[in-house]
Amino acid sequence: MSFTSASFGFDLSNREIAALVYLGLLLAAVLLWKKGRPLAFNVVRVFFMPKLALIWLLMSFYVAACVWLLAWLNLWDWPNLKSTLLWWLTVGFTSIFEAQRLKDKPHVLRKLVRDAFTLSAVILFIAELVSFPLWVELLMLPALVLLALLIAVGEHQTDKPGIPRVLGLLRGLQILAGLAILGFSYWLVATSISEFWSLNTLREFGLPLLLWLMFIPFIFLLAVYMTYEEAFIHLQVRPKQAPIVRYARWRALFAFGWNIDGVKRLARDIRGRDIADKQGVKEAIWEIRRRIKIEKNPPTVMRAEGWSPYAARLFLEEYGLVTDDYHRTQYEWFAHIPSVKLNDKVLADRISYYLTGNERAVTRLRLALDGSNQNDTREAQRAFDERALTLLTKAFDAERATTIYARAHASEPETWIVDGMRVSLNRSDWGDAHLGGYVRNLTIQHPKHQGDNLGV
Template identity: 85%
Template structure:
């Protein structure tokens, strides 16, 4: 029996041939361009950096094991080899970026699984079943790439005059091109249903979904590994703490396992509280475990004591201002979200939110606007006013919040005292009128607050 490339799924479509042609031209341009060769060499060397190479090798072995299992279950056959290799090259090698996202946002794990079953997956699969004549694909591919690049560049210059209109035009062209491709694909598929829908086609459709679902555990374990590496590598620059890094890592592994949040909290507490002995590590781990349990069922806090820190950290959730966990520092208990951009500009104004107090209750809330004089001052002030009013509503009530805020603006920078609570607004300017900026604060302080900070 003779074997051909088609037996392994390598019967290339015109779209794939066009892609290979352009990739070959790009590679040739890099090789023959004198200034490009050193850059290409640096990229290759960085790609095979020992730690990265170990990740790529582990990922490849994991994918091979998944393919072996699917073949054993009769869900994979040799005609699926091409699509498997493409999946390995495109999706598999992005695992480090997915793991980074999962490390920063552990709740994104559900999204990783959900994305595999979206309607877009079906739409894209049908669009890839057929292709245009080769000359059309050769013209279409660079046109779509440049169109996407123009949109990306325009989005970073959206504040320039006329740019929103240009962006709308470019996005309209992009949508029109997508509809034409999809319409052509659906028309051909509908006319030859029996040719396209077979067991091999079903395998081709289901294979990326199955591989992705089987790949999610690897991404999660990689995120855990990256969390441990990143969490403790910063301690190596601190002479007092280098001797306990190994001990802290193993204690964290035993105490938290794959709980990414717990590991990150421990590393932060070691740095923030300058913990330099094994007893301090044990106490910090015990404190974090207690905090994790309390957060699942927060205790009620009497109004006379302050606010529940677990509720206060969510007071401005609707604006994306959710603080990190409420934790002990060297001087106080504290939670904050240090910087949320008001828009997509490079030098956008930013809003921060801080919660301070003691172990049982939060006793001080602060909302801060860090603004630049180069940006729209009215837009920044409106955003700050909206969030300040929302915070006052949480602390007092809807009826009084607006009145209190107006009175605070009138008495600025002197503080108002409402129900024993000090409400104050202040502003501090920096730099000059053109290149400088300012910081504006709303502070709400409970009578039980201790200290000046």
């Protein structure tokens, strides 16, 4: 039996040939450019750093094991080799970014699974089944890349006059090009359906889906590994905590396993509470596990005590302002989300949300706007007003929220007392009227609050 490139799936389409041509030209340009060569070599050196090289090696072995299992189940054959290698070079080598995202937001694990079953996967597969003549692909590819780059740049310049209209035109061209490609692909497949649909075509369609589903455990384990590395590496440079880092890492491994959130909480508590001995680590782990258990079935908190920490952290959820877990610091119980952008500008205005209190209840709520005078101050104020009114509605009730906010404005910067609760609005400015900025605060303090008097 003779083997050809087609036997391993390497019968390249015109679209793949065009992509290889431009990749080759790009690589040649970088290598021929005197200043570009050192940069390219530095990228290669970083790519093969010992820790990264180990990840790439483990990832490659994992993918090979997945392919072997699929072949054993008769779901993979040699004609699928090209698509497998492409998947390995694209999805596999970007797994570190997915692991980073999963490390920061563990709940996206479900989204990773859902993404594999979206309708877009079917649409893209059919679009890739066929291609235009080579000369069309050679013209189309750089045009589409340029169009995408122009849109990406324009999205960060929306404050300039005329840009939104140009963006609308560019997006319209992008949609039109996409519809043309899809329309041609669907028409060609429909007219030659017996030619395109075969057992190998079904394998080609199912292979990325199966590989992705099998690859998610690797991404998750990589995220766990990265969490442990990042959580404790900062402690190693702190003279007081460095001696207990190894102990804390092993205790965390046995206490939390692959619970990313628990590991991050422990490292934070060691830093924040200045824990410097093994007994302190044990107590911190015990407290974190107890808090995680309580969070699954939160106790009822009477309004006379304050606000439930588990409810208060979600008061502004509709605006993406959900705090981290309510936890003990050296001086108080605390939770916060320190900075959420209001837009995509370089000097974007930011909103923060803070909870303070005791172990059982939150006794102070604070909403803060960190604004720049270079931005639209009225737009930032409207955003702050919306969130402030929502917070007052949660803290008091919907009927009185508007009245309370209006009275707080009238009393600013003095405190206004409602039902024994102290409501305060204040503003502090820095810099000048053009290049400076300001911080705007709304603070709601319960009578049970212990500590500074509306201090920020």
